Amino acid sequence: MNSVKLFAWLTLAFPLAGTIALALIGPKLPGRGAGWLGSGALALSFAAAIGTLVSLQGLEHDHRQIVAVGWDYAKTVGVDAQISLLVDPLSVFMILVVAGVSTLIHLYSVSYMGSDAGYARFFAYLNFFVFSMLLLVLAGNFLLLIVGWAFVGAASYMLISFWYRRGTATQAGIKAFVINVLGDVGLVLGTYFIFKHSGTLDFLATFEGVQDDFAYNDADLVAGCILLLVGAFAKSAQVPLHTWLPDAMEGPTPVSALIHAATMVTAGVYLIARMHPLFEWAPIAANVGAIVGCVTLLVAGTIAIAVTDLKRVIAYSTMSQIGYMIMAVSAGAYAAGLFHLMTHAFFKALLFMAAGSVIAAMAGQQNLDKMGGFRRAMPFTFGCMVIGGLALAGVPPFSGFFSKDEILLLIGDRGGWYWILYVAGYVGALLTGVYTFRMIFRAFFGEPVAEARELEEGHLHHAELHTNPANDEVEDTDVGFPGPEHHIAEREPSMKFAMGVLALLATVGGLLQIPKVTHVIDHFLEPSFEDSTLYERHPSDGLIAIGLVLGAAIAVAGIAIAYYIWVKNPQIAVRARERLAPLHRFLVNKWYFDELIDLLIVRPAQWFGAWAQQTFERVVVNGLLVGGTTGVVRAGSSAVRAAQTGFLRYYAALIVVGIVAMTFYFLLVS
Amino acid sequence: MDIGWYLTVSALIFAIGAGGVLTRRSPLVVLLCLELMLNAANLALIAFARMHGNAEGQIFAIIVMVVAACEVTIGLGVIVAMRRRRLPIDVDELRELQG
Numbered sequence A: 001m002n003s004v005k006l007f008a009w010l011t012l013a014f015p016l017a018g019t020i021a022l023a024l025i026g027p028k029l030p031g032r033g034a035g036w037l038g039s040g041a042l043a044l045s046f047a048a049a050i051g052t053l054v055s056l057q058g059l060e061h062d063h064r065q066i067v068a069v070g071w072d073y074a075k076t077v078g079v080d081a082q083i084s085l086l087v088d089p090l091s092v093f094m095i096l097v098v099a100g101v102s103t104l105i106h107l108y109s110v111s112y113m114g115s116d117a118g119y120a121r122f123f124a125y126l127n128f129f130v131f132s133m134l135l136l137v138l139a140g141n142f143l144l145l146i147v148g149w150a151f152v153g154a155a156s157y158m159l160i161s162f163w164y165r166r167g168t169a170t171q172a173g174i175k176a177f178v179i180n181v182l183g184d185v186g187l188v189l190g191t192y193f194i195f196k197h198s199g200t201l202d203f204l205a206t207f208e209g210v211q212d213d214f215a216y217n218d219a220d221l222v223a224g225c226i227l228l229l230v231g232a233f234a235k236s237a238q239v240p241l242h243t244w245l246p247d248a249m250e251g252p253t254p255v256s257a258l259i260h261a262a263t264m265v266t267a268g269v270y271l272i273a274r275m276h277p278l279f280e281w282a283p284i285a286a287n288v289g290a291i292v293g294c295v296t297l298l299v300a301g302t303i304a305i306a307v308t309d310l311k312r313v314i315a316y317s318t319m320s321q322i323g324y325m326i327m328a329v330s331a332g333a334y335a336a337g338l339f340h341l342m343t344h345a346f347f348k349a350l351l352f353m354a355a356g357s358v359i360a361a362m363a364g365q366q367n368l369d370k371m372g373g374f375r376r377a378m379p380f381t382f383g384c385m386v387i388g389g390l391a392l393a394g395v396p397p398f399s400g401f402f403s404k405d406e407i408l409l410l411i412g413d414r415g416g417w418y419w420i421l422y423v424a425g426y427v428g429a430l431l432t433g434v435y436t437f438r439m440i441f442r443a444f445f446g447e448p449v450a451e452a453r454e455l456e457e458g459h460l461h462h463a464e465l466h467t468n469p470a471n472d473e474v475e476d477t478d479v480g481f482p483g484p485e486h487h488i489a490e491r492e493p494s495m496k497f498a499m500g501v502l503a504l505l506a507t508v509g510g511l512l513q514i515p516k517v518t519h520v521i522d523h524f525l526e527p528s529f530e531d532s533t534l535y536e537r538h539p540s541d542g543l544i545a546i547g548l549v550l551g552a553a554i555a556v557a558g559i560a561i562a563y564y565i566w567v568k569n570p571q572i573a574v575r576a577r578e579r580l581a582p583l584h585r586f587l588v589n590k591w592y593f594d595e596l597i598d599l600l601i602v603r604p605a606q607w608f609g610a611w612a613q614q615t616f617e618r619v620v621v622n623g624l625l626v627g628g629t630t631g632v633v634r635a636g637s638s639a640v641r642a643a644q645t646g647f648l649r650y651y652a653a654l655i656v657v658g659i660v661a662m663t664f665y666f667l668l669v670s
Numbered sequence B: 001m002d003i004g005w006y007l008t009v010s011a012l013i014f015a016i017g018a019g020g021v022l023t024r025r026s027p028l029v030v031l032l033c034l035e036l037m038l039n040a041a042n043l044a045l046i047a048f049a050r051m052h053g054n055a056e057g058q059i060f061a062i063i064v065m066v067v068a069a070c071e072v073t074i075g076l077g078v079i080v081a082m083r084r085r086r087l088p089i090d091v092d093e094l095r096e097l098q099g
Helices: A003-028 A033-057 A089-112 A119-138 A142-160 A167-198 A203-213 A219-236 A244-250 A253-262 A267-274 A276-281 A283-306 A310-330 A334-361 A379-393 A399-414 A418-444 A450-456 A493-512 A520-529 A541-568 A570-579 A581-588 A590-641 A648-669 B003-023 B027-052 B056-084
Strands: A066-076 A079-087
Touching: A003 A033, A003 A066, A003 A079, A003 A089, A003 A119, A033 A089, A033 A119, A079 A089, A079 A119, A079 A142, A089 A119, A089 A253, A089 A267, A089 A334, A089 A493, A089 A520, A119 A142, A119 A253, A119 A267, A142 A167, A142 A219, A142 A244, A142 A253, A142 A267, A167 A203, A167 A219, A167 A244, A203 A276, A219 A267, A219 A276, A219 A283, A219 A310, A244 A253, A244 A310, A253 A310, A253 A334, A267 A276, A267 A310, A267 A334, A276 A283, A283 A310, A283 A418, A283 A581, A283 A590, A310 A334, A310 A399, A310 A418, A334 A379, A334 A399, A334 A450, A334 A493, A334 A520, A379 A399, A379 A418, A379 A493, A379 A541, A399 A418, A399 A493, A399 A541, A418 A541, A541 A570, A570 A581, A581 A590, A648 B003, B003 B027, B027 B056
Parallel strands: none
Antiparallel strands: A066 A079
């Protein structure tokens, strides 16, 4: 086995071993031992991922697609289901981002979850979550991809409803799981549509044969790709399957960071990038993806301006940024989409960690209306939040600027109707600047609230009564609810370290790919996309210049608008809310997507269920099937029962007659 | 002597026993008739054993006797128990086990 394969297997093995070890001995470890064990497993996994990168780079440029076959899982009726990994620049890129950012999130959680009664369980789930995601991105065939896909959904369910005695959290977990299963169904059906023609589950074989197996824009291929997109939309929280993502904020903050930055929501982006030979051969499906991504980034951006829950603002910003990525990879800007995926992982994890620190300072309270003036009380958190915010808004030279610019540049370069997406992308960028800095200004500027003042005097606010921030229900601090203590970054070295590293990466990460200057990502990913017709494109210098200037100007304008509204003249926000009450209500209610889904799908399903229960269940199942079977059995048994008279002599006579008859029969036969 | 005679006697006794089991209503007599049938079979077994000149049939006969002894013990015990409980001593009356 060569070193690439070995390191790839090791990358997977460490988090799995960590999960098992934590499940078996985690609760017995003293102090924060379980947290360090989980972080250590992830750090080893990250080291193995780096090993994979180094040994892959040591190979010839054209031989950087390696399939590592573990064993044959099943080989029947024309299906060859192997346990195989595909190690190429794309999957290595993903495992580096996933394992790297997850390691930092683990480190953060070591302190952040310190007083939670379910400490070991939390890290076991966390390791399992990362293992699932690594399995998803390393899978070498559709079968393993589906397995990883479903594992990620299950792990997210366990983590979102980690505080399992909190009603709102379990409901959010169920919602996430149901929507994810919808995506799983899409993925499985899509795989079937493709398998029907290609006859193989292996990725490379499918991609090689796609132009022979399918006609250009073949109906089956388009259907298959759109079903794959359903899977991607459900995992990546794209309209209309996005409603689980804001609710997923019910989970602990590190979980939000993990879901939003490293694992889970990026799976859809990865899926489309991985399936690019299929999508390029079925451009109709690719266009669907691009349009949905564009709609999502606008919808999420507008909602983020109105919501008042700190974590939900960041959640909607994730949705919006994932919209950019989906739009990019659907429109053929693969490297740009993945570049944005990477920078987004850095600054979004950073934003969530900073938000977690603020929430801890507020003793679990997440409402922006109750926050303010934390700037002096938490200088480190404030600094991290601002760096993350600048990167998210796309201010040069922070990482988000270059990656977002690259996406819009390549989309603009495609011309035609893609110009609509190009313009919408810049509108979204303006919204990004506004909502990001609205959040920062409201949490850190203005008059310090009581909690902030308490912290300035060196005392961390501690709630007398622990309540659920969603509905103010009183809770205890036993297992199944958050622990009694809260931890802020200023006082915990491991949190500080994780946030510091991410802040550095969020600042300089963009330098990997500056138009016309550096092409690290482009060049690194090239072997994975060598069959793509859309990969090597060179936008004109004019477009590049316009993009850079426009991107920077729009980001700064967004921040300026936020500053003007929420710092300079806070009464504008109040007045605008009153003046535009219907619009505000529309946005606060998240465009009524939950209600729409309820009306269009949940209610009809419930009505159909009730109707089916009344008619089908009662008449057909209970009446015909169950009643019919019991009727037949009853009639038969009553006939047989009649023979059992209880007369001993009658039985004896039957035996005698039987033996005599048998004797005569055999005499006659012989 | 020809084996046919033995078998004739055996068959006659068996038929008498079977007839008794079928016609009599007293459990005591039914048991007696069952013994008749068993011993008819024993007679046939021993006759065949003599014919073949080996001991297997005789061994079988002894086993049948042992089984018969056990059966009679239990059967008579049941009848005595029925008597004590003042149940009718009549197989036609005892028909609770019906479908």
